[in-house]
Amino acid sequence: MRTIDPAKHAARRQHIVNAACDLFATQGFERTTTAQICKAAGMSSGNVFHYFPNKRAIFIALLQDDKSEKTERLAAATAGADPWAALLDVVRFLAAPAAEPLAPPLVMEAMLQAHRDPELAELLSQDNTDEHTVITELLTKAAAAGQIDPDLDPGHAASWVMALIASMYTSAATEPSFDPAGQLPTLLLILERFLRGASQERRTGGAPPREANASAAAR
Structure with a gap:
């Protein structure tokens, strides 16, 4: 043999x-x-x-080519001491392949085939669940540590984080001028404003810029 x-x-x-x-x-x-x-x-x-x-x-x-690496990175993120830094690392990791020429069209094709293939749909759903679980856990820890707005529902916020990451792939696949690598800093800034804005205000005791400008105009 x-x-x-x-x-x-x-x-x-x-x-x-x-x-x-x-x-x-x-x-x-x-x-x-x-x-x-x-x-x-x-x-x-x-x-x-x-x-x-x-x-x-x-x-x-x-589609499962990076499964082991993703599992390791997500596990390392949840074990980290700084949940906010770990969250940003996860976002960068999940969004980075959007800058590769073949990744966005493959993601779109996988979504198309999932509608025809229940087993494939289940695999993709499990991947999404794994990512959502980790992001939710990091957001929960970050809220407890005072790093993000504690009024946000971690599960709902995680869904929006994942939606923003997904938009990197759909935009790259459908808009020739879209530059995923160039847009990544904007994505991180959006998350910063969305997740940390209210907690920053509480820590500094100040009003958001728009409110502050409105107060100044009234005076």
Whole structure:
């Protein structure tokens, strides 16, 4: 019986996934054929199907490519001593791939396919749940530490944080002029104003700039 080298097996699977990535991103799942994947990977169909049972399995493996890294980063964030800094790190981590040329169209394609594939929909839903749980926990800790507005509902606020991150991908996929990397500082500033504004006011005892200007005008 031939012994399988786990490292070599994993490398071959990754090679196939990488070869399929550009095809799925530029052509979509439906228009990409197994023959095209085999050609891009430089492998026969028999060899490709030794590692993946079908095209769908390759697509799912591509979407789950960063699963272990994401799990580690989210776990590290919740274990950190500074929840606000950890939250910003999570936002940067989740938003950063939007600047990669292939990531936004792949995300859009995954959303499209999820409507047709219940198992894929469940995988994406679980990923969203994991992210939402961690962000909610960090917001809860940050509120307890006086770092953000304690009147915000952590779960609701987490949903808005995730919506802003998602908008980076949809904008990058649909607006050619949109620059995700250039827009990331604006996203972080929006979160700063949204999450910390009221807590900053309480700490300083001052009014927000708009209110302060209105008071000055009245005088």
